[in-house]
Amino acid sequence: MTNDITISVLGCGWFGKALAVDLINKGHLVKGSTTSLAKLDDLRQNGIQPYLIDLQNNNIQADFFDCDIIIVACGANIGDLDKYCKQYNVKRLIFISTTGVYDGKGEVDERSRTNTDKPHYIAEQRLASLPGLSVIRFAGLVGPGRLPGRFLAGKKDLPAGSAPVNLIHLEDCIGLTEAVIARPEIKLINGVSPDHPTRVAFYRSAAEHEGLTPPQFNDAGGEQKLVHSYFAEIYQYQINDWLTWINKGY
Template sequence: MNYNRISILGCGWLGYPLALDFLSKGISVKGSTTTESKIETFQEEGIIPFLFTLGETKDQIYKDFLENSDVLIINFPPKRIPNIIEVYQKQVQSVLPYISKTQKVIFVSSTSVYQNTNNEVSETLQIEPEKESGKAVAIVEKLLQDELGDRLTTLRLCGLIGYDRLPGRFLANKKEVLNGDAPINVIHRDDCIGLINAILKKNVWGEIINGCADHHPLRKDFYMQAALKISLTPPTFKKQDKIAYKIIANTKSKNVLGYSYIYPDPLKLI
């Protein structure tokens, strides 16, 4: 890996263990958080901490956060608020002027940008997001692409699971849940970290890449088994003549990055 200094914008559920992984490889890591109580933990682990909220901070903090970094990883989702599109766009725009002309960027995006096609979808699909969160992410993808060009790689991750994110809790006790016969799209956190490392190791830039487990069990099978596994009441699913879904293809991540998924079968994670 030729990148010795990395800044992670958003050291939360994914960003923090990603930072620890980089540190174990001898990489210097700057990590941002909006939570003051995390600063001491970052320092103890060796992460150079930065406390700020995008759009509400002084220019010098952005400069210090990005100074001398080879790669910036933008890793925070849009907040579920009424003006989600406007706010998310402004948050990312606030840091763009401080990215140097030589820095590479990985944008941790989401497969929420894809519309339901009742078929497999790949990175070549002309995206038409259906939810506001997906629209917000799609706009930021374009914003970054227009600004950074081939210095940007966008990693579209599907539903994040693993460790304390136990899927059995998500739908436990719920009744008449829709789309029980739809295939699911999930990815384990370890595979998210693996994909980011593969992008850096292979020096893959100017690409859009999906991250998703190989297998896509039915929603009802996955969430019923997951709830039972942790002794919760499984959900019930409504019978429907029509369902809406998409199957996220991960072929490009394997071919371009040479990546083999650690957790290819979500049912084996339960």
């Protein structure tokens, strides 16, 4: 990845803030946005140039768009982002989407059918006319602050116990995004670990690790999606064995 570029991160939440800090540590100038006045100081203290931007209410700051790349990590509610990117001549955009846009069951990858009613897919299409657009579709997010043992602990008669999990760790969210920054020819990629244990194996192990009551599953609806990436060779996942990751204490 080219050093000393200016990157604007639209939405410095769980992922966006962690990405921004990592990019700063790699020598980049990073601008970050929030919709909360209370979070501006926190961004500043982490070395992020803070901006108060609320696309839903058309509250923006023009200087935020003066950058080499904008990474959109604010979800599907993008308001008139496409209009602002055209107005301020944004050359490159990376939109963080979700593998939840894929329709149906079975094995899917970037070539598979999508559900065109999904908000993230609608947002992808809204941005499709912009130059230099790349879309990263993340699977389920885990990592600091999103420990999986708590997700289903104590619940009973959960469906699809034998279905595979489709997950990505925060460390790999950051790594894959930085790989896409360096590879602008990648226009669409799924962010998902190549390891897919069953729901019952993963969530029981995670709950037990945290000393919580393990969830109980049945096999109803067991044939669920298994998400792959057709472009898996561009990035080496660091968290690629979920049960080992759990057993090592996260």
